[in-house]
Amino acid sequence: ATATGSAHAALHARHQAVLPDWLATYYARPIELTHGAGRYVWDAEGNRYLDFFGGILTTMTAHALPEVTAAVTEQAGRILHTSTLYLSRQAVELAERIAQLSGIPDARVFFTTSGTEANDTALLLATTYRRSNQVLALRNSYHGRSFTSIGITGNSAWSPTSLSPLQTLYVHGGVRTRGPYAHLTDAEFTDACVADLEDLLGQANGTVAALIAEPVQGVGGFTSGPDGLLAAFKRVLDRHGILWITDEVQTGWGRTGDHFWGWQAHDQAGPPDILTFAKGIGNGLSMGGVVARAEVMNCLGANSISTFGGSPITTAGALANLTYLLDHDLQGNARRVGGLLRARLDAVAARSGIVREVRGRGLMLGVELVEPGTDTPSPAAAALVLEAARERGLLIGKGGRDGNALRIAPPLSLTVTEAEEGAAALGEALAAAQAELGKPAEGGTR
Numbered sequence: 001a002t003a004t005g006s007a008h009a010a011l012h013a014r015h016q017a018v019l020p021d022w023l024a025t026y027y028a029r030p031i032e033l034t035h036g037a038g039r040y041v042w043d044a045e046g047n048r049y050l051d052f053f054g055g056i057l058t059t060m061t062a063h064a065l066p067e068v069t070a071a072v073t074e075q076a077g078r079i080l081h082t083s084t085l086y087l088s089r090q091a092v093e094l095a096e097r098i099a100q101l102s103g104i105p106d107a108r109v110f111f112t113t114s115g116t117e118a119n120d121t122a123l124l125l126a127t128t129y130r131r132s133n134q135v136l137a138l139r140n141s142y143h144g145r146s147f148t149s150i151g152i153t154g155n156s157a158w159s160p161t162s163l164s165p166l167q168t169l170y171v172h173g174g175v176r177t178r179g180p181y182a183h184l185t186d187a188e189f190t191d192a193c194v195a196d197l198e199d200l201l202g203q204a205n206g207t208v209a210a211l212i213a214e215p216v217q218g219v220g221g222f223t224s225g226p227d228g229l230l231a232a233f234k235r236v237l238d239r240h241g242i243l244w245i246t247d248e249v250q251t252g253w254g255r256t257g258d259h260f261w262g263w264q265a266h267d268q269a270g271p272p273d274i275l276t277f278a279k280g281i282g283n284g285l286s287m288g289g290v291v292a293r294a295e296v297m298n299c300l301g302a303n304s305i306s307t308f309g310g311s312p313i314t315t316a317g318a319l320a321n322l323t324y325l326l327d328h329d330l331q332g333n334a335r336r337v338g339g340l341l342r343a344r345l346d347a348v349a350a351r352s353g354i355v356r357e358v359r360g361r362g363l364m365l366g367v368e369l370v371e372p373g374t375d376t377p378s379p380a381a382a383a384l385v386l387e388a389a390r391e392r393g394l395l396i397g398k399g400g401r402d403g404n405a406l407r408i409a410p411p412l413s414l415t416v417t418e419a420e421e422g423a424a425a426l427g428e429a430l431a432a433a434q435a436e437l438g439k440p441a442e443g444g445t446r
């Protein structure tokens with residue numbers, strides 16, 4: 001083995017010895033990233049990768065964006081003291097901009113350090129406001145790793161306990177590929193899910209606090225119901241006074257191209273009551289938050305602080321990142337380059353015998369894999385494609401209820417050339433994985 005090869009093996013062994021067994025890592029031989037620029041990252045062994053996952057969508061604009069680096073460095077050189085006990089110019093400015101962008105009237109903003117903490121806060125608000133610990137969530141959902149957010153996570157692969165303090169009712173609506181409603185049209189699917197919601201509410205034990213939903217399920221494999229489904233849900237919720245929480249941790253900031261927020265594909269019934277965000281806004285800094293109508297945000301009857309939420313350094317970086325995103329119309333770029341990437345992936349999929357479906361919009365695209373020539377989900381294929389893509393210099397993600405969906409979510413500044421480079425590498429990786437699975441590469445099963 002080379003010197004860097006054995007140094008890597010030693011680091012991996014130490015990682016395995018001291019970090020928990022349940023901490024998921026990608027690849028049989030996990031990657032140690034050392035630096036990045038634009039849409040590319042490099043590992044400790046000098047390999048370059050085109051980044052089609054952005055650390056689960058945390059790299060929103062670009063790697064090592066000079067504007068963000070400058071803002072963070074400037075702030076770090078002045079003061080690192082952090083506390084919500086004092087005023088912060090950039091926290092106020094960032095909150096004002098997010099309140100205005102959120103679409104929620106009379107909005108208040110609270111900063112957190114993660115998506116989990118943002119969703120916990122949203123649940124704290126909704127359950128306190130409604131005086132009920134009963135919540136509705138979508139099947140196949142993922143909302144975080146804390147005790148309460150695990151309780152609303154429907155994806156059992158990410159839900160290690162059933163002892164959550166919340167009582168959760170899971171409604172259909174996130175997954176159309178499989179299950180009892182898979183054969184329905186958009187309108188029929190929407191009606192079936194609304195009927196399911198009404199049925200659940202009929203069984204609920206008194207007051208229900210809120211429905212929380214990802215407009216496009218992230219960990220769930222980039223799946224979603226038809227546009228307007230959540231608006232149809234909201235019309236039912238409004239009759240009962242139930243709050244709508246939109247989890248925009250993956251779908252926010254123009255990621256889906258057509259809309260700035262995922263909820264805007266469902267805006268016919270008006271804005272949500274609570275919106276949560278994280279990941280991309282910090283471009284890698286630990287930043288999340290909650291936006292809510294003032295009446296809901298202010299329902300807590302006791303003091304609260306966050307020592308690190310909205311710190312000068314994360315808000316300075318996030319402000320620079322958001323400014324860059326808006327000034328360069330990266331939502332428009334996500335729509336245009338994402339549309340082209342989608343077309344390339346559709347073409348690649350048509351030549352593959354292991355792709356069942358390409359889905360998603362903007363720069364949030366999922367590819368569902370099956371065993372060659374069948375309709376059976378293949379997590380083995382997804383693992384093989386990830387490894388084969390890495391060998392070809394491409395990083396992608398995976399997910400889905402059965403672990404058989406590829407997740408593609410590059411930084412929103414992706415260029416056309418890079419989209420084509422990535423699609424070509426993915427095409428090769430799919431062919432290599434299919435060959436590995438032992439079947440001849442021929443006509444698609446889509």
Ligand code: PMP
Nearest residue numbers: 114115116142143144218249250
């Ligand atoms: N909500 C969604 C939709 C997510 O995808 C995630 C993270 N994968 C979270 C919440 C939790 O965010 P964090 O990991 O920052 O706690």
